[in-house]
Amino acid sequence: MRKALTGLGTLIGPYGEVTEMSTFTCGHCQSIRRVKPFCDPADLGGLCKICMTVVCECCVGLGCDPFEKKLEREEARFHARRWIEGVT
């Protein structure tokens, strides 16, 4: 049986046309990976059940760590350093 058309590696257009995507972006580290059309998310890494994004093999199993959260952390550290150094 053919995998669902809405699977990873495909994009359904407004007229029902199927576009094959050759890349996906990891939801955790934002690295761009090449994929085969209709491949299973598990072949690349896996699906994070917490933020429901597909993650690469480097991030799978490390727990949920979405990129946005990482940015927030970076920002918090940046502000903390400014405050400590007394830079305004």
Ligand SMILES: [Zn+2]
């Ligand atoms: Zn990743």
Ligand SMILES: [Zn+2]
């Ligand atoms: Zn996640």
